[in-house]
Amino acid sequence: MTMLRALRTAPLGSLCLLLAGLWIAGGAPAARAQEGLRIDITRGQLQPLPIAVVDYYGATPSDAGVGADVARVVAADLERSGLFKPIDKRAFIQSPDSLRVQPRFGDWRVINAQALVSGAVELQADGRLRVEFRLWDVFGEQQMAGLAYYTTPENWRRVAHIVADAIYKRMTGEDGYFDSRIVYVAESGPPDRRVKRLAIMDQDGENHRFLTDGGNLALTPRFSPSTQEITYLSYVNDRPRVYLLNIDTGQQEVLGDFPGMTFAPRFSPDGNKVIMSLASAGNSEIYTMDLRDRRVARLTNHPAIDTSPSYSPDAGRAVFNSDRGGTQQLYVMNADGSNVQRISFGKGRYATPVWSPRGDLIAFTRLAEGKFYIGVMRPDGSGERLLTEGYLVEGPTWAPNGRVLSFFRQTPGDAQGRGSTTRIYTIDLTGYNEREVVTPLDASDPAWSPLIP
Amino acid sequence: MRKGAVLSGLLHVAIALVAIFGLPSLFNPPEAPQPIPVEVVTLAELTTPPKVEEAPTPAPAPPEPPKPEPPEPEPPKPAAEQAPPPPPPLPEPEPVPLPAVAPPEPEPKPEPEVAKAEPKPTPPVKPKPPPKPAEPDFTSVLKNVEKLKQQAARQPAPEETPKPEAAPRSLADQPLTMSEVDAIRRQIERCWNVPAGARDAENLVVEIRVRLNPDGSVFQAEILDIDRMARDGFYRAAAESARRAVLQCSPLQLPPKKYSLWKVVTLRFNPREMFGT
Numbered sequence: 001m002t003m004l005r006a007l008r009t010a011p012l013g014s015l016c017l018l019l020a021g022l023w024i025a026g027g028a029p030a031a032r033a034q035e036g037l038r039i040d041i042t043r044g045q046l047q048p049l050p051i052a053v054v055d056y057y058g059a060t061p062s063d064a065g066v067g068a069d070v071a072r073v074v075a076a077d078l079e080r081s082g083l084f085k086p087i088d089k090r091a092f093i094q095s096p097d098s099l100r101v102q103p104r105f106g107d108w109r110v111i112n113a114q115a116l117v118s119g120a121v122e123l124q125a126d127g128r129l130r131v132e133f134r135l136w137d138v139f140g141e142q143q144m145a146g147l148a149y150y151t152t153p154e155n156w157r158r159v160a161h162i163v164a165d166a167i168y169k170r171m172t173g174e175d176g177y178f179d180s181r182i183v184y185v186a187e188s189g190p191p192d193r194r195v196k197r198l199a200i201m202d203q204d205g206e207n208h209r210f211l212t213d214g215g216n217l218a219l220t221p222r223f224s225p226s227t228q229e230i231t232y233l234s235y236v237n238d239r240p241r242v243y244l245l246n247i248d249t250g251q252q253e254v255l256g257d258f259p260g261m262t263f264a265p266r267f268s269p270d271g272n273k274v275i276m277s278l279a280s281a282g283n284s285e286i287y288t289m290d291l292r293d294r295r296v297a298r299l300t301n302h303p304a305i306d307t308s309p310s311y312s313p314d315a316g317r318a319v320f321n322s323d324r325g326g327t328q329q330l331y332v333m334n335a336d337g338s339n340v341q342r343i344s345f346g347k348g349r350y351a352t353p354v355w356s357p358r359g360d361l362i363a364f365t366r367l368a369e370g371k372f373y374i375g376v377m378r379p380d381g382s383g384e385r386l387l388t389e390g391y392l393v394e395g396p397t398w399a400p401n402g403r404v405l406s407f408f409r410q411t412p413g414d415a416q417g418r419g420s421t422t423r424i425y426t427i428d429l430t431g432y433n434e435r436e437v438v439t440p441l442d443a444s445d446p447a448w449s450p451l452i453p
Numbered sequence: 454m455r456k457g458a459v460l461s462g463l464l465h466v467a468i469a470l471v472a473i474f475g476l477p478s479l480f481n482p483p484e485a486p487q488p489i490p491v492e493v494v495t496l497a498e499l500t501t502p503p504k505v506e507e508a509p510t511p512a513p514a515p516p517e518p519p520k521p522e523p524p525e526p527e528p529p530k531p532a533a534e535q536a537p538p539p540p541p542p543l544p545e546p547e548p549v550p551l552p553a554v555a556p557p558e559p560e561p562k563p564e565p566e567v568a569k570a571e572p573k574p575t576p577p578v579k580p581k582p583p584p585k586p587a588e589p590d591f592t593s594v595l596k597n598v599e600k601l602k603q604q605a606a607r608q609p610a611p612e613e614t615p616k617p618e619a620a621p622r623s624l625a626d627q628p629l630t631m632s633e634v635d636a637i638r639r640q641i642e643r644c645w646n647v648p649a650g651a652r653d654a655e656n657l658v659v660e661i662r663v664r665l666n667p668d669g670s671v672f673q674a675e676i677l678d679i680d681r682m683a684r685d686g687f688y689r690a691a692a693e694s695a696r697r698a699v700l701q702c703s704p705l706q707l708p709p710k711k712y713s714l715w716k717v718v719t720l721r722f723n724p725r726e727m728f729g730t
Binding site for chain 2: 036037038039040041042043044045046047049114137139140169170171172173174360373375385386387388389429430431432
C-alpha cells in the first residue's frame with residue numbers, strides 16, 4: 001500500500017519539479033518584466049493571402065484596356081500559385097485613378113485585402129509600352145515594391161508574368177516561376193496510330209504552338225536548366241534518336257542514335273553536358289556526354305539495370321533508379337559515379353527521379369499496389385511524401401523555383417482505350433493546390449523551362 | 454537477588470511497554486500515515502484552470518487596477534511615427550531584362566508626394582474577421598497522400614512515424630492565467646498565414662514585439678531580428694506575414710484589468726509543429 005502510494009506520488013513530485021524547472025528556464029518573470037509577456041504561436045492558417053489587384057491605370061482607352069489585361073494576367077498567375085486569393089474587383093472602393101496618388105489603406109482593410117497591387121500603363125511616343133506597378137502592404141501602410149518596365153506593346157503578357165514574379169518574390173522570399181514555359185508532348189489520333197508531337201506554351205497554357213510536325217514520334221522532352229534548349233527522343237526507322245532543339249531559333253541537331261533508349265538525356269545544371277542511360281547487351285548503365293566535344297563517359301558499372309539519371313543543381317551528385325536491390329529503387333551517387341547509396345525503401349517501384357532546382361528535394365513517380373503516385377523526398381531519402389495519386393500519374397518536372405511540380409495524369413477509358421484522356425497538371429509542394437494546365441489536345445511528358453532570360 | 458528482581462521487573466515493564474505500543478504494529482501492518490493532501494492535477498487542467506480569474510495570478514507584478522494612464526495617450530500618431538515611408542523607389546534593382554526588346558532600365562519612381570495629413574487613429578476600423586469554422590486539424594500543412602490513407606504499412610523509412618502532436622504549450626512565465634494566454638494565442642493563430650512550401654519553412658521562427666493600447670488595439674508591431682530581415686528574403690517574407698497577422702488581428706480581446714501585464718507582448722511565431730516531419 002505505502003509503496004504504491006509512494007510510487008504514485010513520485011510522478012507528481014517530478015511533475016512539480018518539472019514545472020518549477022520550466023518556470024525557471026522560461027526566465028524569471030521578474031527579470032523579463034519589462035519585456036512583458038511571451039507567447040508561442042505554433043499553429044496558423046493555410047489560407048491564400050487576400051490580395052487586391054487593381055486594373056492598371058491608363059490615360060487613354062486603349063492604355064486602360066491593356067492595363068486591365070495586365071492586371072487580369074497578374075491576378076491569374078498569383079491565384080494559380082495557391083498562395084494568393086485575388087479579391088473580386090467589384091468589392092473595390094478606391095478607383096484606379098485616385099490610387100495613382102496614394103492608396104487609402106482604410107478602404108482596402110475594409111475589404112480584407114492584405115496586399116494591394118496598383119499600376120499604370122502608358123504607350124510612349126516611341127511606340128514602346130511602359131508598365132509600372134507598386135505593391136503595397138495594406139496593414140503596414142507602406143510600399144513594398146515598385147518597378148517599371150518598357151517593352152513592345154505585343155509583349156504585354158510577358159511583362160504581366162514578370163510583374164507577377166516580382167510580387168511573388170517580394171511576398172514569399174522565393175523566386176517566381178510565372179515567366180516560364182512548358183514543353184510537352186501533344187497527342188492525338190486513335191491509340192494504335194497515335195500522333196505525338198512537341199508543343200510549347202506559357203506556364204499558364206497561353207501562347208500555345210507546335211514545335212514538330214508529328215511525322216515522327218516525339219517523346220520525353222527535357223529542358224536545359226540554363227538555356228532555352230531541349231533534348232527529346234524521336235523514333236526514326238524504329239530506332240530511338242536524340243535531338244537537341246533550340247526553342248528560340250528552331251535550330252535542331254542530332255545527338256545520335258541510341259538503341260534501347262527510353263528516356264531522353266537530361267542536362268547538367270550548366271547545360272554543357274547531358275546525363276543518360278545507354279543499353280548494350282541487355283544491360284543499361286549511366287553515361288554522360290559532353291555537348292561540346294561529344295565525348296561519352298560511363299558512370300555506373302553494375303549488372304543490374306541503371307536508368308533515368310538526373311543531376312543535382314550543384315552538379316556534384318546525380319540520382320537514378322536501379323533494380324540492383326531487387327526492386328526498382330532510387331539511388332544517389334557522386335557525379336563521377338562513386339559512392340552509390342540507396343535512398344528509397346518504400347514498397348513498389350520508384351521511377352523518373354528529378355532533382356529539384358532548389359536542391360532540397362527529389363521528385364519521383366512511385367508505383368505501388370496498382371496505383372501511381374507523384375512524390376518527393378530529401379536527397380538522403382528522408383521525409384518521403386506522396387503528393388498525388390492516380391490511375392496513371394507520371395513524369396514530374398520542377399518549376400524553376402523548385403516549389404511547384406508539373407506532371408501528367410491519364411484517366412482510364414473503355415476497353416479499347418476510347419474516352420481516355422491525358423492532361424498536364426501542376427501541384428505545389430504543400431500538395432493541396434493541384435491545377436490542370438488546359439491544352440488543346442491530350443498532353444503528356446511536360447518539361448518546365450527555366451525562367452526566360 | 455535484589456538486583457535480579459529489579460532487573461526482572463524492568464524487563465517485565467519493558468516487555469509490557471513493547472507489547473502495548475509495539476505489538477499492534479508488529480503484527481498488523483503499520484497504520485498508514487495520514488495521507489498528505491495532494492491535489493492530482495493533470496496538465497490539461499493546468500492549461501485551462503478553473504476561473505481563478507481574479508486573485509491568484511502568479512504575477513510578479515501585482516495586477517494593478519487598470520491605470521487609466523497608458524504610456525501614451527490613446528491616439529498616438531503611429532502613422533507619423535512608424536511610417537515615414539522612406540521606401541526607396543527601387544528596393545530591388547532587378548534589371549528584369551526583356552530580351553529582344555528595348556533595354557528595360559528600371560527607372561526610379563518619384564514617390565508620390567502626398568500630404569499625409571490625416572493622422573490615422575490606430576486602426577479601430579477593421580471589423581473582426583468572421584469567426585472561422587472549427588479549424589481543420591492538420592497533422593501537417595504538407596499533404597501526404599499516403600498518410601491520408603492511413604496505410605498501415607509503415608516503411609522502414611527513417612522517422613516516418615508522424616508524431617502525435619501533443620501541442621506542447623509553453624508553460625513558461627505566463628503571468629496571465631493559462632486560459633487567457635490561450636485566448637490570445639488562438640486569436641493570433643486565426644490571423645496567421647503559415648509560410649508553407651518555403652524552403653526550410655519549419656525553421657523560420659519569427660519574434661514580434663507587440664505594444665498594445667489599453668483597448669487591445671495594436672500600437673506597434675516590431676520585428677525583432679532586423680539583421681536577418683535584411684539579408685534573408687525568406688525570413689523577411691515570414692516576418693512580414695507574422696506582422697500582418699498581428700496587425701490584422703487588432704484589436705485583441707484581452708482582460709482590460711490586466712493591461713499592465715499585456716501592455717507589451719512578445720510573440721514567437723514558430724511553424725515547426727505544423728510540418729509533420
